[in-house]
Amino acid sequence: xxxxxxxxxxxxxxxxxxxxxxxxxxxxxxxxxxxxxxxxxxxxxxxxxxxxxxxxxxxxxxxxxxxxxxxxxxxxxxxxxxxxxxxxxxxxxxxxxxxxxxxxxxxxxxxxxxxxxxxxxxxxxxxxxxxxxxxxxxxxxxxxxxxxxxxxxxxxxxxxxxxxxxxxxxxxxxxxxxxxxxxxxxxxxxxxxxxxxxxxxxxxxxxxxxxxxxxxxxxxxxxxxxxxxxxxxxxxxxxxxxxxxxxxxxxxxxxxxxxxxxxxxxxxxxxxxxxxxxxxxxxxxxxxxxxxxxxxxxxxxxxxxxxxxxxxxxxxxxxxxxxxxxxxxxxxxxxxxxxxxxxxxxxxxxxxxxxxxxxxxxxxxxxxxxxxxxxxxxxxxxxxxxxxxx
Numbered sequence: 022x023x024x025x026x027x028x029x030x031x032x033x034x035x036x037x038x039x040x041x042x043x044x045x046x047x048x049x050x051x052x053x054x055x056x057x058x059x060x061x062x063x064x065x066x067x068x069x070x071x072x073x074x075x076x077x078x079x080x081x082x083x084x085x086x087x088x089x090x091x092x093x094x095x096x097x098x099x100x101x102x103x104x105x106x107x108x109x110x111x112x113x114x115x116x117x118x119x120x121x122x123x124x125x126x127x128x129x130x131x132x133x134x135x136x137x138x139x140x141x142x143x144x145x146x147x148x149x150x151x152x153x154x155x156x157x158x159x160x161x162x163x164x165x166x167x168x169x170x171x172x173x174x175x176x177x178x179x180x181x182x183x184x185x186x187x188x189x190x191x192x193x194x195x196x197x198x199x200x201x202x203x204x205x206x207x208x209x210x211x212x213x214x215x216x217x218x219x220x221x222x223x224x225x226x227x228x229x230x231x232x233x234x235x236x237x238x239x240x241x242x243x244x245x246x247x248x249x250x251x252x253x254x255x256x257x258x259x260x261x262x263x264x265x266x267x268x269x270x271x272x273x274x275x276x277x278x279x280x281x282x283x284x285x286x287x288x289x290x291x292x293x294x295x296x297x298x299x300x301x302x303x304x305x306x307x308x309x310x311x312x313x314x315x316x317x318x319x320x321x322x323x324x325x326x327x328x329x330x331x332x333x334x335x336x337x338x339x340x341x342x343x344x345x346x347x348x349x350x351x352x353x354x355x356x357x358x359x360x361x362x363x364x365x366x367x368x369x370x371x372x373x374x375x376x377x378x379x380x381x382x383x384x385x386x387x388x389x390x391x392x393x394x395x396x397x398x399x400x401x402x403x404x405x406x407x408x409x410x411x
Contacts, residue, residue: 025227025270027133030198033072035132040070041093042121045103049114052105054387057340058084059094059115073196085151092193095149098338100124100139100280105339106371107389111300113339113373123280130271131264135279137197137231138263141239142282145247145344146190155189159248162190163241169200169224170232178222188219199228230270238266247344253355255347256365287311288364291400293392296321296376298384302410305391308403310364314347318358320403321376321386325411331379337366339375341385368393 027035044050044067051060059067064087065080075087084091097103098115102124106116127135150157165187172178195202205220224232235241242248249257264279289310294317297303304324308316314335322329332352338345347358368390376386 022269024272025230027129028198028225028227031133032129034196034198035129035136037071037073037089038093038096038132038136041067041090042097042102042117042124044070045097045115046117046121049108051112051114054113054339055341057098057105057338059090064090088151088189088192089196091151092149092196095144096136096139099143099145100135101367104369104372105374106369107373107387108371116369116371118369120280127279128275130275131277131279133197134264134267134276137235137267138279140193140197141235141241142244142246142263144245146245148340148343149193150189152189155187157187157189159241159245161187163236165190166232166236166241169194169222170229170236172222172224172229174224174226174229176223178224191219191222194228197228198225199231200224227270231267234266234270239263250346250356251344251354255356255361286365287362288367290364290396291392291394291398292363292368292390293394293406295389295391296324297387297389298325304408304411305406306403307400307406308363309400311362312403313363314358314361315350316403317363317388318349318376320405321378321388324405324408325386327378327384331381333376333378333380335388336375336377339373339387341375341377341383 044063048063050063052058053060061081061083064082064084065078067090068075068078068087071089073089075089078086084094098105100120101118102121103115103117105113108114124132124135146158146162191200191202194200201223202219203221244259244263246257249255259282262279262282264276268276287310291307291309293305293307295303295305302325304321306317306320306324317335318333319329321327332349334346334348334352335358336343336346347356347361348354350357350359370390370393373387373389376388378384378386
């Protein structure tokens with residue numbers, strides 16, 4: 022079989038992603054508490070260091086006006102290269118993890134396939150949507166990849182009305198260099214920064230081989246973790262590494278690994294959480310690694326003198342109603358809080374997430390991992406160790 026090399030567009034994509042993560046690593050980049058979007062002042066600066074610049078934006082434009090940066094942000098957070106962490110003053114920043122160094126140590130080919138893996142396995146496809154009219158999800162993505170994987174190479178595809186709602190994922194595939202796309206510009210009309218008008222699609226030779234593997238060997242319904250989590254499966258272990266079927270596309274030795282993807286393991290220790298309703302009302306509570314999120318729920322209820330009489334969820338990405346959640350045992354949707362031990366969640370110090378109590382009249386609590394003490398000592402029961410305003 023013919024062996025491929027990353028072409029100019031793929032290398033440009035990697036260069037821009039490296040510029041993006043380097044900017045995050047060397048700056049305290051803040052994100053919104055509600056939507057997790059990067060603050061506009063940083064977006065404008067990041068766009069300036071990109072080779073693929075977004076045109077027609079303003080210093081006040083929000084993250085969805087920058088589709089490439091929006092994609093990069095989701096890749097870096099979904100791949101756990103960066104996590105949300107609280108700093109003084111209540112701000113949330115993106116903080117590099119140990120996985121960032123592992124990523125930087127990969128070869129160019131390994132980085133490229135790793136980013137495809139993060140998109141395919143870790144990204145919530147509804148979150149990466151940036152256009153208001155799109156219907157991007159796992160099923161639509163599977164459909165478009167299936168169609169593209171049987172297309173003739175280097176020939177313009179007919180773009181009918183059924184492809185228009187899929188233009189976000191098509192644009193992202195073009196950023197990866199799998200396809201060439203051309204935007205359809207409407208004469209006499211000002212361009213909307215949140216609309217990509219799909220004009221032409223052309224599959225490139227190497228892109229076709231990657232799309233075939235994604236379609237035939239890496240069916241997204243079996244690999245996308247947010248989709249599987251929505252079905253109630255959260256502790257998924259894959260039989261084969263994602264990158265394996267892509268090895269045949271490259272020369273020997275160019276693709277030997279990606280980022281580690283281990284099965285969930287229990288990390289023992291004593292976890293201290295700071296749970297805040299606001300800056301004047303908070304409590305610190307300690308747990309063992311083998312306590313569950315149900316225990317955390319019960320002790321939040323006790324610390325804030327609540328009645329424990331409504332449904333609730335923990336949203337691990339800090340965004341209410343996202344798929345990255347653990348729900349009340351009585352909720353129809355899982356996974357549920359009694360299934361998740363605290364030591365299995367892969368938490369880092371200063372990482373934060375959202376506890377939402379009472380769906381009809383929500384109480385929103387920020388839960389920050391205040392400290393993780395690695396010890397074999399066990400608490401007999403969780404402890405409320407400090408409180409203010411309760």
